Amino acid sequence: MKRFPLYSVLLFLILLFVWEISARSMSELVLPGPFVIFRTLLDGIKSGYFTPHIIRTTLEVILGLFFGGLFGFMTGIIMGEIVFLRKLLFPYIIASQAVPKLALAPLFILWFGFGMTSKVVITALICFFPLLENTVTAIKYTDKQKQELFRMLGASRWKILIQLKIPAGMPGIIAGLRVAVVLAIVGAVIGEFVGGSDGLGAVIIASQGMMDTPLMFATLILLTAMGMILYRVVQLLEKKWLIRFMKEKEK
């Protein structure tokens, strides 16, 4: 990773300073200053208060991402390959896109209970669509000439899929994964808002009930850090796998 340029650090310090100043003139309940928040964060981490919640939310995000992403990817491949199924299912996919999926969270709590399952299901549902869409597009629009090349070489449909369409579609598919990662955290947190007492989303709700605004901010920082780490992981994956594609694009 490149080192942050000086002015970027400077801007950050100025923002912190302005924040601290404005926080002093306000009640801690409305806007706690960065020092207070930082102390709450540190205390929470040291005392182990955050640990189970972090683990819980991370687990939900990863499981949801895995199942939703995998399912979206496989459905995308099937729909990209089989025109009949694509035509049959696409209206439903578009319709379900229009459903505000987060609004379904209470329903899933009802169906799957207050435990982890309901949150994983919500997260998976949210991760499903970006991967589905990107995979369908990637499979459907594989370069025609490359397909002709494979036909010329007598490759079976299966081989064309495995050796051509999927690797050729990787940049698009990974772009879908990047979108899914960000959405996954939103999904898990919303699920935790609605029901249950574990996870960082539940901590936010609890802090609201206790009017503990610094705790709320501290949790937000944790969530942000989590999002950035996951995003970074996908970026690294992308770099490792797709270095050849990127080079071509940069040209």
Add this chain to the structure above:
Amino acid sequence: MVFLLVNDVTYSYQGKGSVINRVSWGIEEGEFHCLLGKSGCGKTTLLKLAAGLLQVDTGSIFLNGKEVVKPSPEAGFVFQSPTLLEWKTVMDNVLLPVSLRRKVTTKDRENAMKLLETVGLAEYIQRYPAQLSGGQQSRVAIARALIQQPSMMFLDEPFAALDAITREELQDDLLKICKQQNTTVLFITHDISEAVYLSDRIAVMDQGSIIYQTAVQLSKPRTVEVRYSPYFNDLCLDVRQVMGAERS
């Protein structure tokens, strides 16, 4: 024996006028034929029909006595653009035809290496296509088509992206390899002197029909002097006039 026989073939892309119009053509085993013609006259289409990538509307095509209904494993094809797989190295791209059929052996790697040496890319085997120049990519595509030692080669303007000198070198290499393996070749180009230099026979296409054809009587193997002989130049001029006449 006629190795590739095109018999009164017509073809049109869906909903459009006919792109290939009652074309008949024959290539004897081991012969090298060039197809010339202006852009958009239907050369690539005819080549894809002959290779089995497209299906004829009427008429028929035979390769080595068998009717062509799908791409034959006996045939190699070089597309108008290199069409390499960006995620494979140069070596693996050349080996693609083999790896799609069976496990790659050391022998295959040696063959690929030899071909890559012939086209002057021995030092580039571990590179990815994005790291090659356009001309180098074309050469990889040619090596890939040759790896299976096809008895029939279809080449669609393979040298279009190359400079004059490299192009001449590769023309000679191609002639040499085809002679060695007794490959029958159908070669598309828009360069008249390239066509005359390479072929045993030349055809000129215009608007989906073959409007002119002639045998090339030059000594074989070709040498540099051939390019400057009076016969060579006269023939080029003849062909040029046939192609130019269509403009008016």
